Amino acid sequence: MDLQGAAVISDDGLLIESLDHQLRDLRGWELARSSVSDWLTGETRWVRPQTLWLDLRDPLSPLWADLEQIPAKLRSLRGTGPVLVGIVDGEVPVDAAIVADALLADWVTLDHPGAVSESLERCQAVSQARQGIPERRELRGTTHAFSTCTPELFVPMERLEMVARSDFSILLIGETGTGKTTLARIIHELSPRRDQRFMPVACGALPGDLIDSELFGHVKGSFTGADRDKEGKFSAAGKGTILLDEIDVLENLQQAKLLRVLETGEYEPVGSNATAKSACRTIVASNLRLEGLIESGQFRSDLYYRLDQMKFEIPPLRRRPLDIVPLAMRFIAECCEEQGQTVHSVQPQFLRAIRNYSWPGNIRELRNEMRRAALFARDRIITVDLLSPSVLNGPAAAPIPIVSSLSGAALADEIAITERESIERMLRQQEFNRAATARALGISRVTLYNKIRKYRINLDEK
Incomplete structure (x- = not known):
């Protein structure tokens, strides 16, 4: 996007003149302007600004309440719409950041001569990555929700909501910490089985020689230490939903048994000749692309193709930059509620830092970082120095290589x-x-x- 024109929504004449002067000095731009009331009543008439500056310095400004309506208003403009910049005096209210940061390309405090120039550079980078004004979509169960502004997730989420109401088995693929277990819970909560049990099983945490016993149960005396009958997870799940995480650790024979359960519902507990019948729905998850494991003989192709009909991939957080701040604010709010404390605002520098970090540990790492920041916040303000050195000095967010075309x-x-x-x-x-x-x-x-x-x-x- 060519950042050649700008507009500002503000009632402060001094701010408008200052911004106009700085923009003229930098690029020779002419600044369009609108009062807050004209903007709110739809009286503003612009051709199409490439950057739109919002005066959000007053925490009681009606612009804060209007933020959720901005996308609809801006879509009436031609083209992809402007890049949005929020002007603040100091900190950003936590509740507002959840909505605003997904929309705004930058937060700026006009407290030094280079502030406008620095902000325009950040806007240029964002404008090249964004296509239009972001939307938010949500998949909500009874107790859990998955929301995103990432367009590549919109269609999969719609399909997942449809599949959730069926009895199809589902395969979830995503890096560690991307939210596969949460998404599996939502699938369960959206299904007709929502009142039944949800049974998560971390296959990677089970000793290899006991996986059969854990999943399918065993009878007394079937092996050393089996001093009583044991109910397996498939039986314990009843008519609910079982989640088998880290499915890639299963050995070939265990994969064959799982395939049989998926196709017929039948299995035999360890040491028993009696065939049992599973009544639960199965969701499986992995942090690896199983296609590659098929080539190396580590994963059965018949099981993969049985699961592939309903496969959903969850992109890592580094490919969901618009979701980082809303997730972070949610985790901060959750921590404050748990601890009985209050955090009312965050520094713009804090928001920029977490948005620019690549989050290799994904949502789990983000949650842990935000909980720590909330716990150590001073004067109810979250400052950038509360972030770990690994975040402040760690790898910056960058496009990841596309490997799907590889053999x-x-x-x-x-x-x-x-x-x-x-x-x-x-x-x-x-x-x-x-x-x-x-x-x-x-x-x-x-x-x-x-x-x-x-x-x-x-x-x-x-």
Whole structure:
């Protein structure tokens, strides 16, 4: 987008003249202007500004309440619509940031000579990535919700809502911490089984030789230590929904048993010849692209194609930049409610910092970071210095390479490289504390140890 024209909504003549003067000095622009009342009543008439500055310095300004209506108003303009900039005096109200930050390309405090120039540079970067005014879509269950401004998720969310009301098995693919378990809960809550049990199973946390027993149960005496009958997860789930996370850790024979359950509902508990019948719905999840595992013989193609008919991929947070701040504000609000404390505002620098970070740990890392910031906030204001050094100095958000066109073997190699790099990065951030690393990555210590051995990760760097 060519940032060649600007407009401002404000009742402050001094602010308008100051902004007009700075823009003329920078680009020779002519600043269009509108009073707040004209904007709210629809009397504003513009050709099409490329940047629209909103005077949000007064926390009681009616522009704050009007933010949710801005997208509809701006879509009446020709083209892709302007890049929005919020002008504030200091901090941004937390409740407003949830709505506003997904719309605004930047927050600016006009407190130094270079403020306008710096903001325009940030706007230029945002305008090249955005296509039009962002929309928000939501998938809501009875207790959980998944909302996004990321356009690539709009169609999958619509389809997922339709599939949720069926009995189809579903495959969820996404990096660790992207919200697969939350999405599975929403699917359950939208289904006719919502009043039945939701049974999450972390397959990666189960010892390999006990997975059969955990999933399908066993009878007394079927192996050493089996001193009583045990009900398996498929039975315990009843007529509800079972989520099998980290499905990629299952061995070939276990995958064959799962395929049989998906196709017929039948299985035998360990040590029993009696066939049992599962009545639950199955959702499976993985943080790996299973196509690559098929090529290497680690995953059965028949099971994959049984699941592939209803596969949904959740993009990592680095590919959802418009969702970062609304999620962050939600996590801050949740922490404040739990702890009985109040946070009323955040620094614009804080918002820019979290929006520019790549969040390799995805939503889980963001949640932990926001809870810590809320806990240590001073004077009910969240400042940028409350962020961890890993966020302030960590990798900036950047487009990720597209690997879907690779061959199966090359794709598996690319996935392995990405996974290894993520584990190594988190190990360094956690000072090689393996228990803390496993928690941060959202996997069991057993899974972490297996992957350390698999990728031959050097632990002597500490």
